[in-house]
Amino acid sequence: MLEVFIFATLNGLVTGLLLFMLASGLTLIFSMMGVLNFAHASFYMLGAYFAYSISLQFGFWLGLIFAPLIVGCLGAAVERYGLRRVHESGHVAELVFTFGLAFLIEEAIQFFWGPDTKNYQSPDILDFPLFTLFGQEFSAYRGFMIGVSVLIFIGLFRVLTRSRIGIIIQAAITHPNTVANLGHNVPLIFMGVFGVGTALAGLAGVIAGPVLTTFPGMAIVLGSIVFVIVVIGGLGSLAGAFIASLLIGLLQSYAIASDVGMPDLLNFLGVSFERDHPLNDLWTMTLPQIAPILPFLLLVLVLIFRPTGLMGNREE
Amino acid sequence: MLEVKDLHAYYGKSHILQGVNFNVQQGEIVSLLGRNGVGRSTTVKTIMGEVAPEGSIKFKGEEIAGKKSFEIAHLGLGYVPENRDIFPTLTVRQNLVLGMKSTKSEGRWNIEEMFKMFPNLGERADVHGGVLSGGEQQMLCMCRTLMGDPDMIMIDEPTEGLAPKIVEQVALLLQEIAKRGVAILLVEQKLSIALKISHRLYVMGHGKIVYEGTPDSLLKANEIRSEWLEV
Numbered sequence: 001m002l003e004v005f006i007f008a009t010l011n012g013l014v015t016g017l018l019l020f021m022l023a024s025g026l027t028l029i030f031s032m033m034g035v036l037n038f039a040h041a042s043f044y045m046l047g048a049y050f051a052y053s054i055s056l057q058f059g060f061w062l063g064l065i066f067a068p069l070i071v072g073c074l075g076a077a078v079e080r081y082g083l084r085r086v087h088e089s090g091h092v093a094e095l096v097f098t099f100g101l102a103f104l105i106e107e108a109i110q111f112f113w114g115p116d117t118k119n120y121q122s123p124d125i126l127d128f129p130l131f132t133l134f135g136q137e138f139s140a141y142r143g144f145m146i147g148v149s150v151l152i153f154i155g156l157f158r159v160l161t162r163s164r165i166g167i168i169i170q171a172a173i174t175h176p177n178t179v180a181n182l183g184h185n186v187p188l189i190f191m192g193v194f195g196v197g198t199a200l201a202g203l204a205g206v207i208a209g210p211v212l213t214t215f216p217g218m219a220i221v222l223g224s225i226v227f228v229i230v231v232i233g234g235l236g237s238l239a240g241a242f243i244a245s246l247l248i249g250l251l252q253s254y255a256i257a258s259d260v261g262m263p264d265l266l267n268f269l270g271v272s273f274e275r276d277h278p279l280n281d282l283w284t285m286t287l288p289q290i291a292p293i294l295p296f297l298l299l300v301l302v303l304i305f306r307p308t309g310l311m312g313n314r315e316e
Numbered sequence: 317m318l319e320v321k322d323l324h325a326y327y328g329k330s331h332i333l334q335g336v337n338f339n340v341q342q343g344e345i346v347s348l349l350g351r352n353g354v355g356r357s358t359t360v361k362t363i364m365g366e367v368a369p370e371g372s373i374k375f376k377g378e379e380i381a382g383k384k385s386f387e388i389a390h391l392g393l394g395y396v397p398e399n400r401d402i403f404p405t406l407t408v409r410q411n412l413v414l415g416m417k418s419t420k421s422e423g424r425w426n427i428e429e430m431f432k433m434f435p436n437l438g439e440r441a442d443v444h445g446g447v448l449s450g451g452e453q454q455m456l457c458m459c460r461t462l463m464g465d466p467d468m469i470m471i472d473e474p475t476e477g478l479a480p481k482i483v484e485q486v487a488l489l490l491q492e493i494a495k496r497g498v499a500i501l502l503v504e505q506k507l508s509i510a511l512k513i514s515h516r517l518y519v520m521g522h523g524k525i526v527y528e529g530t531p532d533s534l535l536k537a538n539e540i541r542s543e544w545l546e547v
Contacts, residue, residue: 171403
C-alpha cells in the first residue's frame with residue numbers, strides 16, 4: 001500500500017509539475033492580454049517535435065536547449081505580427097485567431113513530420129533507475145523531469161517577484177498605461193512574456209515527449225487539461241496555477257493507482273445488483289477508469305462553489 | 317522646454333482640445349487652471365501620447381506629437397496621473413524601482429534620498445503601496461516619476477482629496493523639484509497652491525487657453541477668475 005502511495009505521489013508530481021510548466025505560460029499570457037491562448041498546447045507539441053528533430057542530429061541535450069528557444073521565438077513572432085494586430089478587433093477575434101493557429105500548427109506538424117508517432121527517446125545517460133523502492137524502480141528521467149520543472153518554477157518565481165523586470169511585468173499586467181508613462185516599452189514586454197510563455201510550453205514538450213509519446217494529437221490530450229488548471233487555479237493567478245497543477249497531477253495519479261471502484265462502494269453500503277442490470281457498466285466502474293474525467297469533475301465543482309477559482313480575484 | 321502649438325484632440329466625435337497654445341521653460345513652474353471638463357487633463361494626456369494629437373508638441377526642440385508614451389518618457393518628460401495609479405501589490409520600494417528607466421545611470425534622485433525627504437515612505441519601504449494613505453500615495457507617485465530623472469514633469473491634480481497639511485508638503489516638494497532644474501506643468505483646479513508656487517499660469521476654457529499671466533496678474537483679473545475659475 002505504501003509503495004503504491006509513494007510512487008503515485010512521485011508520478012503525480014511529475015505530471016503536476018509538467019502541467020504547471022504549460023499552465024504558467026498560459027496564465028501569464030492571460031494576465032497580460034486578457035485572452036486565453038487556445039494554441040498554447042500546440043507550442044508544447046512544437047517543442048517536442050523540434051527537440052525530436054534536433055535530437056536525431058545533435059542529441060537530446062541540444063534539443064533541450066534549442067527547441068524551447070525556437071518555440072519561444074515563434075511565439076514572440078506570433079504575438080508581434082499576429083495577435084497584436086488582431087487585438088485591435090477585440091477578444092473574440094483573438095480567440096478565433098489562436099483557435100485557428102492551433103489547427104494550423106497541428107496540420108503543419110502532420111505535413112512536415114507525418115501523422116505517425118515519433119520515436120523520440122530520452123537520453124541514454126538518464127536510462128537507469130534513480131532508486132528502487134519496494135522492488136519498484138523510479139527512472140532517472142522522471143527524476144530529471146521533476147528537477148527541471150522545480151528549477152523552472154523557482155526561476156520563474158524569483159524573476160517575477162525579485163527582479164526589476166518581474167516588477168515591471170507585474171505592474172504592466174494591471175496598469176499598462178502607467179508603466180508606459182514611466183518609460184517602459186509595454187508592447188515589447190508583452191511580446192517577451194508571450195515568447196517566454198510559449199518557450200516554457202516548448203520546454204514542457206521537450207521533456208514530456210519521450211515519456212508521453214510524440215504524436216500529432218499530444219496537444220489535444222494535454223491542452224484541455226491545461227485550460228481546466230488555469231480556470232481551477234483562478235484566471236491570471238500563477239500561484240493558483242501551481243496549486244491546481246499539482247492537485248490535478250496528484251489526483252489523477254492516485255486515481256490511476258487505486259484499485260477501488262463502485263463495487264467496493266456498493267459492498268460497503270450493502271447494496272448489490274444483478275449482472276444483467278441495465279446499468280451494470282455504471283455499478284462495475286472503477287476509479288482508474290474515471291481518472292481522465294476527474295479534472296473536469298473538479299472544474300465543475302470549482303465553478304459551482306468558487307467561480308473565481310482557487311486563487312483568482314477577477315469578478316468580471 | 318515644452319512648446320504646444322494649435323493642439324487639437326478628440327474623444328470620438330467630441331472636439332475636446334480646440335487649438336491649445338502654451339509653453340513651459342526650463343526650471344519653471346507653470347500651472348494649467350480651469351474648471352472640470354475644460355480639457356486640462358486631456359491636454360497632458362495628449363502631450364503624453366495617451367490621446368491622439370493634432371498640432372505641434374515640441375519637447376526640448378523635438379517634435380513628440382504622435383510618439384508613443386514610453387518614447388516620450390525616455391526623452392525626459394514625466395507624468396503623474398490624476399488617479400495616482402500606485403501599484404497596490406508592489407511595495408513602496410518596488411514602486412520606486414519601477415520608476416527607474418534604467419539601473420545603470422544615476423540621475424538627480426535616488427531611493428534613499430526620497431526616503432530622507434519623506435520619512436513616512438522610508439518607514440514603510442516594504443509595505444504594499446495599496447495600504448498607504450492618499451497623501452502618501454501622492455508622494456510616492458511623484459517620487460516614482462522623479463526616479464526616472466525627468467527634465468520636466470506634468471502633474472495632474474496632485475492635491476485632490478488631500479488634507480491641507482499634506483497639500484503644504486506637496487507644494488514644498490514641487491518647489492524642491494523646480495530648484496533642481498526640473499520644469500513643472502501643474503494641472504490644478506485649486507487656485508491657492510497654483511498662486512503660491514507658480515511662475516506663470518494659464519487658464520483653460522472650452523478646450524482653449526483663455527488667459528495667460530502671472531499669479532499677481534491673475535489675482536487682479538477678477539473678470540477672468542469669476543468667468544473661468546470660480547464656481
